[in-house]
Amino acid sequence: MTPERAVLLWKKMVVGSGNGTAVQGFILEGFPAIQHLGHVLFLVLLLAHLASTAGNVVIVTITCADTRLHTPMYFFLGIFSFTECCLTGAAIPKLLAIFLLGRQTISFSACFIQAFVLLFLGATLFFLISVMSVDRYMAICKPLHYPTIMNLRICLLLVMACFALSFILITGLVVKVSQLSFCGPRVIPHFFCDLGPLMHLSCSDTTSVQMLAFSLTSFILLTSFIVTVITYGNIIVTNLHLPTAKERQRAFSTCSSHLIVLSLMYGSCVFIYVKPKQTSRLDSNREAALVNTVVTPVLNPVIYTLRNKQVHQALKEALCRMKMAR
Template sequence: MRNHTAITTFILLGFTDDPEMQILTFIFLLIAYMLSVTGNLTIITLTFVDSHLKTAMYFFLQNFSFLEISYTSSCIPRFLYNLSTGDRTITYNACVSQLFFIYVFAITQFFLLTIMSYDRYVAICKPLHYVTIMNRRVCKTLVFSCWMMTLLLMLPLFSLLLGLEFCDSNAIDHFACDANPLMQIACSDTWLLEKMIIACSVLIFILTLVCVVLSYAYIVRTILRFPSAQQRKKAFSTCSSHMIVLSISYGSCIFIYTRPSAKDDSAMNKGIILLNTSISPMLNPFIYTLRNKQVIQAFNDLVTKLYSPQGSRGMLK
């Protein structure tokens, strides 16, 4: 890699140069990151220990929580370090690694959200065959497929990205390593890489969105055929959390990538990306659990078990 570039260290310009704003940003991100990790780890723990949360829906939710922790951890801790120490430098290898993991976790999330939409379709439209269709083996295969599709899409792009040459500026106008700021400071031709990124982004976005829309079109059609209003309300409530998360994920991407890429918009785009990498992973555990009686009951049972005298003696042993 060092044969291709004369620059081995980059400078992340960050979000703002205002010291007071940096302090507020640090406190805000630290709290959001701690809540995100705690909330998602709680979901992962509950799905492991509670026997009632062993269905396909919670298996996918468990994997989604793992992706949320991984996604926010791939960029937020580094940014917190930069804010606390004032050291904005990052090595070429660390920058490339960060970029790779951010994209892998983000893309895999979109594929997994699509699988979760299909899971809701089977649960509502084919309830009698749900356990048979969404068995453990199928669920594991679907999750594995999400990772494999992501890696197959990322490898060609990454091979081109590693070939970029940097010979003049090393200042990245971002709080984390991202493809667009890197291409802006590269002194080699980025035309092919830009076209491939656009093509892959459009492919992933449209493919997953079409699958999600089709799944929910069938879901809505099936729910509207239910005879009682109580049944319809219950069916919609099982999908509401997933629909909110879908709206946040796709809405933020639409806002960022469909707006003109003017220089004046770069600060706003960085702000939206910062919120997407910190707030969304924090909110999603609450979105999935606050209206979910099974998860709340599992949490109460776990707390009772941990703090009961027998549970305490068991932990001491």
Template sequence: MRGSNQTSVSEFFLLGLSRQPQQQQLLFLIFLIMYLATVLGNLLIILAIGTDSRLHSPMYFFLSNLSFVDVCFSSTTIPKVLADHVLGSQAISFSGCLTQMYFLFLFVDMDNFLLAVMAYDRYVAICHPLHYTTKMTQQLCVLLVAGSWVVASLNVLLHTLLMARLSFCGDNTIPHFFCDVTPLLKLSCSDTHLNELMILTEGAVIMIAPFVCILISYIHITCAVLRVSSARGRWKAFSTCGSHLAVVCLFYGTIIAVYFNPSSAHSPERDTAATVLYTVVTPMLNPFIYSLRNRDLKGALRKVVHRKILFF
């Protein structure tokens, strides 16, 4: 524990991704393009699903919610990075840091829950197709999404309150481009054992339980598909899940690389690269992954884009 007689910290300094001016210019341009692509791509998905009556089904309802969460997810970090570059400031207040951390992990949890809900939807559609409409009712879909918001909010509120009780003194430099929980705990001059315990127990359960549900769903889906006699039928069933599986692998792969590795395996460069993947790249790629493999969604997107071009 560090000395408690040091001056209390009221703000932090985010070091960002690079200290080299030329690299900063390039990274600013890359982040700006990626953020615009994320917002535009996900908003187009939401608009296409909302305006096309053929897409008013549980699968697309969950996908539109995932797109909304991805826009919010990216908006918690990238605008701050871009603004810091333009203003030449790297400071963030203590309350601002906690607020950013709260919303960042709220949307991480929501991504986590929505991917599990979408896996369950695919399980019902493939393993119990005759009962799909009676099982996946509108009321159940709304309840699943609303319940995800409630559980995610309570989980993140717990960790934010635990972080707010800590004292920070002396070093206030965060070697990151956003307020992440691990660097903040390292900067604290208070006892962080309770925070770490809750991350390893309650926090881990929140992340692992949906992942286990996804695995179980896809084990049942795989068994059901392998029982299909027609090769075309098997391919069609697997293709409906391919986009979701790609997003699941990308999301959980980067999360595991950052938060579920031994401390000896961590390095600032490796952690930063992995966090860029799940906070910036994954939300940007989701619309492309889902739309490229979905004929109905591609048709709806073409209609939306064509309508906008004619409007202008």
């Protein structure tokens, strides 16, 4: 974006209001250094988005259609894939519009709605990750009690708790940020509306809001991380006491995909959100966020399908049935 165009868009989105200004919208900067490759990047990003969406839809469909996958593990996997599909759908279309059409403006309300949806779904994914680790702990460490404890009612309650807790935590934070005063530059150095860059643009004192954001994101990430570490610590101990190498390998194979996904998610999100001052490293946050919203959603369905024999077998049989139907 040229400086002249940025100034023009800024003037259009700010109107006078007494001694201050009333914000009508923001400008999403995207990736200005490579904007000249917009059409090529649009095609690459579109293919990646379609691949991640198709992969997650396949996982949701196959876990619903194949009765052998009607277990708590695949129930949580289906919910996880559905939530991840919604998250990418809230972030990527705007970046596609930026690359293809140069449409960088976004209204005030749309910006905060997008920020809420992305943070709400992101927090839900981390709570789901911890629930999935508890499910693996129960299956491996408490196999006799597993069918009784992890019944459909408990699974539904756990999923509802993940969504409800995320909604409660994120709603208050987004409302708090939306009540700040915005009277300066309107260019968000990001490809979607995130609370860190938004707080950086505010002309209010954001110290308390930044600490609240830091506390909530730390709570979400640390809670999920601690639950996961405790459960997998117990799984490793139980696994080492299994009598045969084959049993140990089978127990670990059910958790390896989960651990890979955990590494991808925690790595990027800790880099983006867990720092007291959101004003630091805003530029580098874009690259980390791109990994979290594009690369990881593409890899997750591949990891779960190729490393999971049951899903792999269900997919092969579904494809065979489709060929026979023709």
